[in-house]
Amino acid sequence: MIGYFDKKAFAKLLNLALGKRSINQYERDSGVSAAHISRLMRELVDAPPSPQTIEKLSVKAHNRISYDDFMKAAGHLSLEPIKELNSVPQGTSKLKESDRDDLEKSITLTKMVEIPVYSMNVIEGEEIFAESNIIGWQHVPVEKMNYICFKIPDDSMSSSGIYKDYVVTVKKQNTALDGNLVVVRLNNGSVLIRRVRYFNDEVLLDPENPGYLTIRVKADDIEIIGVVTDVTFKVI
Known part of the structure; x- marks a missing residue:
């Protein structure tokens, strides 16, 4: 099953993946242009990022945001619950409960x-x-x-x-x-x-x-x- 490009959910994931870095630092880490990251975060891009771009973003993502998380929000994969968003490695900031709840609602509770x-x-x-x-x-x-x-x-x-x-x-x-x-x-x-x-x-x-x-x-x-x-x- 393939969904649709949920720009709001993708932007939320990207903001969490950014962590405490600047967008320019995320560009240097991932190889995805800062301009493109910024437009995605502001929900200005109509077409979903390609799986290749998503792979680059996910490899250097903070807060345990995964490739599958991005792919689901982009509409490339079926919608399934995002699990263990609060299980982050030592030394990284833990997601707020409200962030986790909002993210799960925006991605997993959409009736299709x-x-x-x-x-x-x-x-x-x-x-x-x-x-x-x-x-x-x-x-x-x-x-x-x-x-x-x-x-x-x-x-x-x-x-x-x-x-x-x-x-x-x-x-x-x-x-x-x-x-x-x-x-x-x-x-x-x-x-x-x-x-x-x-x-x-x-x-x-x-x-x-x-x-x-x-x-x-x-x-x-x-x-x-x-x-x-x-x-x-x-x-x-």
């Missing part, structure tokens, strides 16, 4: 449900949400049971940390704000993930990879399927 993952490789005239277009299932918190997921078909949004074969969770709605990350369908049947911008009577669909071009369309020529809320590393 399965929602379908759809392919974005839809031909013109084909129904996006046809049962035949379901290629897998994703576990999400129960409050997102009416959301949908799509498997990313390319690297058009790679600068945002969203790569081919990642899965995005989408809140279904037919409107979006300027700058939202959206899944849209063009009038030729293509289904895309793009950053949306509005300019006069046009809609600009921006990739986040220099190898792809911005698409300019009239508002009537696209259908907004929904706004992306979460990104998960998952190969289906």
